[in-house]
Amino acid sequence: MSAATELRRNSDLDSALVEARALYVAGRPKSAALHEKASEVMPGGNTRSVLAYSPFPTAMARGEDCRLWDIDGREYLDLCGEYTAGLFGHSEPLIHDVLHSTLKRGTNLAAVGEGEEKLARILCGRFPSIERVRFANSGTEANLMALTAARAKTGRNAIMAVQGGYHGGVLTFPLAGRSMATLPLDVVLCRYNDLADARRVAAERAGELAAIIVEPMLGSGGCIPATVAFLQGLRELASECGAVLIFDEVMTSRMSGGGMQARLGITPDMTTLGKYIGGGMSFGAFGGKADIMSLFDGKLPHAGTFNNNVLSMAAGSTAMGEIFTPERAEALYRSGEALRHRLNGLAEQADVPMGFTGIGSMMTVQFQRPLPTEPRLPGPAEEALRELFFFDMLQAGIYLARRGMVALSLPVGATELDRFAAAVAEFIEARGTLLKASGGLH
The missing domain is CATH 3.90.1150.10 (Aspartate Aminotransferase, domain 1)
Incomplete structure (x- = not known):
């Protein structure tokens, strides 16, 4: 001793x-x-x-x-790893090199660039549900835009989430009470890993559900994994009621080359990403089926000064294309x-x-x-x-x-x-x- x-x-x-x-x-x-x-x-x-x-x-x-x-x-x-965002540690030389070289070419160009197309192609090739993708500044923004797309696609407003779920600072669903920071969306909650309760909640809002959003493993909720039966059941439930199934893989995307959806063989309609994928820079992304994402080709606006900032695009391409291989x-x-x-x-x-x-x-x-x-x-x-x-x-x-x-x-x-x-x-x-x-x- x-x-x-x-x-x-x-x-x-x-x-x-x-x-x-x-x-x-x-x-x-x-x-x-x-x-x-x-x-x-x-x-x-x-x-x-x-x-x-x-x-x-x-x-x-x-x-x-x-x-x-x-x-x-x-x-x-x-061993905090910046709450999963610090996947590459603090001094990965490939990321440092690409950031330095990018800085030399300018930081705020107010234009599209080659970096975003490169990173988008990598992500579309990695995650089964992502046919088209757009970038944001955080996982919070990614989830907000994914929910916006689901509401626009379905023409409905209600959202099903789980008790204890966290989808960003303004999308927090504590076990007890409500977070005053959470946006006043029409959200109904079911119990995590309880498919019967999810079906009960969905039945009560039949025809109103625009989206079902879930983390394949609760992150801030205690690293509680979802059962395969629960996630598969939500996949079937979303299809039955015409809702968009969103996997929040901001944290769990690191669990395989294509996230938990690839590991489990369960494909949502949309996926949200964030954290480490920007190589340590500010980052968020949301993507999914081409017909859903096509809403952003003129119908739905999606602004954000730093959505395609050159540092995140360059670091993300290096991180996902050269370092964090499958x-x-x-x-x-x-x-x-x-x-x-x-x-x-x-x-x-x-x-x-x-x-x-x-x-x-x-x-x-x-x-x-x-x-x-x-x-x-x-x-x-x-x-x-x-x-x-x-x-x-x-x-x-x-x-x-x-x-x-x-x-x-x-x-x-x-x-x-x-x-x-x-x-x-x-x-x-x-x-x-x-x-x-x-x-x-x-």
Whole structure:
């Protein structure tokens, strides 16, 4: 047993959190000072809600490959992966080279260019559902435009989404209540992985549904994979009721050369993309059947100053055309699958209520067994354990999402995976008593 493990043996969860928070604060005086200054000019001291956590967020100074350094000089293994957008790490030379050469030729040309045609052709060749594609600045915009296309195509207004789903900052559907930031669209919700409930909701709005939108795996909802039966059932339901089926693959597109739709053999009518596909630049895309996308050939407007910005187009073409090939996507998927099974084996061997849900290179820590198959509201003990896990990983020099999500990047190799597995094993050993006392075993 290591000395660090022995120091973290607490008799109760509250004491453990007090200690972990104190260690966090003591090691990051510059981040604390920056947060205080930022709060004078930005509400909450930040401009991105997912990065806001107590007592203050760690501020990063630089990154290289799969490593990060904060402004206090601490080094981390980056397993947050910019919430899946940082697939290529921080210093991929091919992307750096193409960005530098593109900058030399000008940044805002106010015209079409060769880069967008090249990237569009790559994406149409990769994703089974995408016959035509258009670009945007984010996954949020991509989802908004896909829903607009579905409403225009069908002449209907209602949209079916799932409880716990997230399709962008203005398209959030929490398990409890409603997000005040979500646009006032005509949205009806069904339970995730519950096809009977989806059919019930659809029957109540027969003839009104324009679209069914779903993530093949809930991202911010806890990396909960959809069952094949659920997705296939939604495919059939959309066809039956004349709605457009939209797969939000902003996160899951990394799971194969053609996303989860190719891996599962289930083809939606439209697909939305974002995150890593722009090579780390701002990016979003929506595409689908030619007859739906033809609406944008004069009937439906789709503006956006930076939709085809030369940096995203150039970096995206290099990222998807030269680096993240279907073979590389498959290797990353298998690496993530092996890691998740390894971590879950550690928890099972220790007989603690802990494990990781996910698919491939994305996973989220859970503090219950058996692992959840649908999103749920965590209790106070589980929330406390999730916070403790986050702080303990930071103390071990591992940076992941505050909600416990891990997104592997391509530079993460066997050494880094071993390091993370060792840190999780130490957490289980040090916090085992607290885990067993949490009541998460069913």
